[in-house]
Amino acid sequence: MKPTDETRRKISFGLKGKKPWNKGLKGVITYSKERNLVISQKLKGHKNWNTTKGWHHPKKMIQKLSKMAKARWKDSNYVKKQMMANNVKPNKLEIKFKNLLNILLPKEYKFVGDGQFILGGKCPDFMNINGQKKLIELYGDYWHKGQNPQKRINYFKKYGFKTLIIWEKEYKNNFAAVKGKLLVFNQRKVA
Numbered sequence: 001m002k003p004t005d006e007t008r009r010k011i012s013f014g015l016k017g018k019k020p021w022n023k024g025l026k027g028v029i030t031y032s033k034e035r036n037l038v039i040s041q042k043l044k045g046h047k048n049w050n051t052t053k054g055w056h057h058p059k060k061m062i063q064k065l066s067k068m069a070k071a072r073w074k075d076s077n078y079v080k081k082q083m084m085a086n087n088v089k090p091n092k093l094e095i096k097f098k099n100l101l102n103i104l105l106p107k108e109y110k111f112v113g114d115g116q117f118i119l120g121g122k123c124p125d126f127m128n129i130n131g132q133k134k135l136i137e138l139y140g141d142y143w144h145k146g147q148n149p150q151k152r153i154n155y156f157k158k159y160g161f162k163t164l165i166i167w168e169k170e171y172k173n174n175f176a177a178v179k180g181k182l183l184v185f186n187q188r189k190v191a
Helices: 005-015 033-043 059-073 076-085 092-104 149-157 168-173 175-185
Strands: 109-111 126-128 134-139 162-167
Touching: 059 076, 092 109, 092 126, 092 134, 092 168, 092 175, 134 149, 134 168, 134 175, 149 162, 162 168, 162 175, 168 175
Parallel strands: 134 162
Antiparallel strands: 109 126, 126 134
């Protein structure tokens, strides 16, 4: 919010005659003009640590850090801790979908998208709890934009799981088709 001219005048009037809050404080270092000039000359040509060109880590170090971070995300305990720390809970769409599953396929699927089940560093949304190796992924249009769902299907297939991907737009625009997909995926007759 930008203060009005009147507010600015009042603030100015209130500060007249007062010394700055940091003037005379101990621990505040002030240098003479000569000292500032010496420091300036020494720093000329010195690259700042946080600029892209002057980043102090060599490329090999950056690659090593990247590799270590990727390895951590493959550890299921690490992923669970991260999800707990971020307080991951089902979103509105996942709650609605969970209710649909409970009506259509009661006691068949459980929401595990909060880190209850991690498979090779990946966390599916819903998992079959009746011994079948089946997963359901609910893809939000915004968060999964441009992603290839086949990659996720193939990833879980390596672990012996069949995966069904339901897109948010599918769920909202063609509810009957989603019901049919769920029933076919679970080898039930379509009504």
